[in-house]
Amino acid sequence: MKRIQIILAVSSLLFTFSVAQLIRKEALELKYSLLWLFSGLGLAFLAVNPQTLQALADLFGVVDRLNMLFLAGNIFLIAIVFSLTIALSRASRRIRSLTQETALLKIELERLSGKPPCNVSRNDMG
Amino acid sequence: MSKILVAIPAYNEEESVATVIEQARQVLPGADILVVNDGSTDRTGETAREKQAMVLDLVNNLGIGGALQTAYKFAWRNGYDVVVQIDGDGQHCPGDIPAMLKALEDKECDIVIGARFIGGEGGYKSTSLRRIGIRYFSLLIRVLIGVQIYDPTSGFRACGRAAIERFACNYPADYAAVESIVDCLRCGLRLCEVPVRMAGRNSGVSSIGRGRAVYYMVKVSLAVLFNWVKATKWSKTMSRGRLSYEKNTNNFGG
Numbered sequence: 001m002k003r004i005q006i007i008l009a010v011s012s013l014l015f016t017f018s019v020a021q022l023i024r025k026e027a028l029e030l031k032y033s034l035l036w037l038f039s040g041l042g043l044a045f046l047a048v049n050p051q052t053l054q055a056l057a058d059l060f061g062v063v064d065r066l067n068m069l070f071l072a073g074n075i076f077l078i079a080i081v082f083s084l085t086i087a088l089s090r091a092s093r094r095i096r097s098l099t100q101e102t103a104l105l106k107i108e109l110e111r112l113s114g115k116p117p118c119n120v121s122r123n124d125m126g
Numbered sequence: 127m128s129k130i131l132v133a134i135p136a137y138n139e140e141e142s143v144a145t146v147i148e149q150a151r152q153v154l155p156g157a158d159i160l161v162v163n164d165g166s167t168d169r170t171g172e173t174a175r176e177k178q179a180m181v182l183d184l185v186n187n188l189g190i191g192g193a194l195q196t197a198y199k200f201a202w203r204n205g206y207d208v209v210v211q212i213d214g215d216g217q218h219c220p221g222d223i224p225a226m227l228k229a230l231e232d233k234e235c236d237i238v239i240g241a242r243f244i245g246g247e248g249g250y251k252s253t254s255l256r257r258i259g260i261r262y263f264s265l266l267i268r269v270l271i272g273v274q275i276y277d278p279t280s281g282f283r284a285c286g287r288a289a290i291e292r293f294a295c296n297y298p299a300d301y302a303a304v305e306s307i308v309d310c311l312r313c314g315l316r317l318c319e320v321p322v323r324m325a326g327r328n329s330g331v332s333s334i335g336r337g338r339a340v341y342y343m344v345k346v347s348l349a350v351l352f353n354w355v356k357a358t359k360w361s362k363t364m365s366r367g368r369l370s371y372e373k374n375t376n377n378f379g380g
Binding site for chain 1: 162180181182183184185186188192195196199200203299
């Protein structure tokens, strides 16, 4: 086994471990970090078994197996960014409805607490 | 008599919002006035409170669509029959509201749009780019849905109960004016237009910068197209809306 293989395998495993650690500390949510976990394990696997990469390259008709690695990396990154965009859209929709609810609750509270913030409440009291 | 809510979305409009509130109250003494303060950093909220308007303070800036939807949710839960939405920057003239309300009743429309071109009244001078934009969106709607709307970009509208319900459940978030028209037409709501006067802006800056206008047009077109093919069906949203927006018993109105 070449030195670079060992370095790659060890660092990928370290990366996977740190992701797991972050999930354990609840700094990362499991559902957003699954892709990262799998990628760490996948990289470690490829480092130990470079012939898998060669097989993949042959399968896709890629001449240089290094290019196969870049291609796979790119596809993976796009997948991650895309899943983040989906998560972001959902989060912004939730923030919007939360903001609206707080505003509606605030005005209701103002009214119930008897402060006359508006002409209507004054009419109610009169 | 129907309960009317005048909804004024305002983002950093402290100079003009007071005038709009005063004029609206003069024109419609019986109506409630609600300012949606869209996370302003100036004294918009305080000014509106000093003028005895109700104020919905949004903690985040949601943009025009999110702000307006808050007003529609408020109106729906508090049992208003009509919502008049009018910009806080003073470009719409509250004096035109009665004509719009009359059209809402007489023409049996769900939404009345205050349009700046039909009737030739007004003397509104817009930039040529804006005119092109309005023409373009008008054409887009006619091609997609086959209905002629002369001024789809107008934010001066009066909405009846059905439209309030629709908007409370579902309001286009980002590019509100044009997209909401497409949405309403697809839902089978009836729209009509009434000519109104429109002034130039008293103060503040339009949400659409001149340089970004073309980019905006492309974005809105895409939004409209996607709304056109959107999966959510009207009936589904309606029933969901009925469940979650039960009419509030303690009404704000007198």
